[in-house]
Amino acid sequence: MHGLINRAIQSFLADTYGAEVWAVIAREAQVPVGGFEAMLSYDVAMTGDMLDAAESVLGRPREGILEDLGTYLVSHPNREGLRRLLRFGGVTFLDFLHSLEDLPDRARLALPDLELPDMLLTDAGGDRFMLTCHSPFAGAGYIALGLLRAMADDYGALVLLDHLGTGSDGEVLAIHLLERRFAVGRRFNLAAEA
Numbered sequence: 001m002h003g004l005i006n007r008a009i010q011s012f013l014a015d016t017y018g019a020e021v022w023a024v025i026a027r028e029a030q031v032p033v034g035g036f037e038a039m040l041s042y043d044v045a046m047t048g049d050m051l052d053a054a055e056s057v058l059g060r061p062r063e064g065i066l067e068d069l070g071t072y073l074v075s076h077p078n079r080e081g082l083r084r085l086l087r088f089g090g091v092t093f094l095d096f097l098h099s100l101e102d103l104p105d106r107a108r109l110a111l112p113d114l115e116l117p118d119m120l121l122t123d124a125g126g127d128r129f130m131l132t133c134h135s136p137f138a139g140a141g142y143i144a145l146g147l148l149r150a151m152a153d154d155y156g157a158l159v160l161l162d163h164l165g166t167g168s169d170g171e172v173l174a175i176h177l178l179e180r181r182f183a184v185g186r187r188f189n190l191a192a193e194a
Contacts, residue, residue, distance in 0.1 A: 004111065025050065028057060
């Protein structure tokens with residue numbers, strides 16, 4: 001597993017629940033309390049151990065933790081860079097949805113060994129879509145669910161989202177775009193602020 005992913009999980013747990021809780025989770029999972037090096041690769045079992053420990057310590061199901069991680073990746077002030085990268089996917093939430101299939105390839109331009117889930121967006125008609133997330137990492141669909149929820153808010157769209165389960169091609173999400181301009185979205189400028 002790419003260190004960047006483990007580092008994101010670590011940051012989410014520490015920022016959301018506190019450094020002390022992260023330290024307990026890290027000790028229980030037998031992962032480095034000091035953190036992960038973003039540019040190294042780690043055994044995927046280490047990521048699973050970390051999530052198992054988080055479930056145990058927090059008393060929350062893994063699915064909820066992963067969905068909250070997806071939301072954190074877009075909405076937390078420490079993750080503004082990722083939010084900016086995702087907002088380049090389009091002017092509207094619908095544009096953004098259609099850019100998701102290209103996201104893994106765009107990420108590999110910057111980090112060739114970063115394995116993001118392959119995504120396939122299918123138009124189900126009437127502003128309804130199905131997003132299939134194919135990943136060796138079980139639960140990637142829940143991260144995508146949280147990320148989509150946060151991005152819909154970011155764009156000001158009203159969206160109904162549901163994780164339908166895992167099919168032969170991966171985890172399947174249902175997306176129903178109820179209102180494209182439901183609220184004022186978060187401010188976004190192409191030029192980064194100094």
